[in-house]
Amino acid sequence: MADEMLLFEKITQDLVELKDTSEMMMDLAYSALLLNSRYLAEEVRLLEDKVDRLHTEFELLVLSSRVESQETRGLLGLIRMGVVTERIADAAAEIAEVVLRGGEPHPVLSMVIQDAEETVETAVLGEGSLLRGKTLKEARIPEETGMWVLVVKRGDRWIRPRPDLVLQLEDVVIASGYAEGEEDFQGLVSGKPSRD
């Protein structure tokens, strides 16, 4: 009984991670496309490997549960849901590949990219940053810098930019916007004053 609880807990954890990661990959892949960002595209490719490993582990766990006959349909539903997350992750990775295939001077997707002037910037939250411990809403990054936060990376976790997300030391904040906002954005997030 205790073993079964443990197994179900692990299955739940894996499916949560598959679902979250596949949706995050989709967001990042489209951002990579619309902003013609190789950086984001490469991150999506890395996440794809993680999903493949996780998906195999998840399926093995589901198959190893001792199935009572009345539960088979529910378990099949779980397996199908896992397959869906994996397919979404695959599609996201392939979108990222389209971006990676394009050369720098002539973006493959010149018809779809948002605006050639827009860039993707990353900044690491530093010791001296006023944003430490603040929520994203309080941080007012778009108002102060004109840059729009796409995603926050904490360790190897990717976090969506929700208004109530509390920023921590060493968070990597990834944002898009016009090049003019770049320095203000770096200064605000890192806490190091810009040169001027």
Added chain:
Amino acid sequence: MIEIERVEYTPVSVRETLILMKDISELMIDLAYSAALFNNRELAEEVTELEDKMDSLVYVLNMNLMLAARDKADAESLAGVAKVGSLTNSISDAAADIAGIVLNDIGIHPIVRKVFQRAEEHLARVQVSETSVLAGKTVNDLDLAAKVGADIIAVRRGKHWMINPEKEIVLPEDILLARGTAMGLESLVRAARGEVDEIG
């Protein structure tokens, strides 16, 4: 005989069509997961309908891409766009498969509910009360994504679901389907029930 609609050429903006397809595929995923979480056939059927719409959009997108190519460089560039279009369609196919779990009574394991409680994206269903601050405002004006971190993805009024509402006015007795953070959805649920005077 199976009837499949013939898709006619219409001139469209490639960028806008692709973004529309992206938005629809994302919406389909949320609706499909909602259908699974609440074991709701109607939502699952809405997903299937959106899937048909996506199929037509891919055709129209590809027709426009074919007409846009003038030389080799164009062809190289447009092949990438066509690829993205078909991948977006694959994502919507995946969503339709989740809907299929519900429509074919394959079964929703109790783990699914736990998964949704812990996943980053939460889903909630709530009915709007007479005294709710949400009533009388359009979904766009409520600006819930920025204020609380939750989005209304569908509204059920009487027997109809309105999918991806924007300019629709929220009315008492509407049933809202929303996604967002746990905290955001809690604020939204309280506001819908008329328990608070302000959103957020």
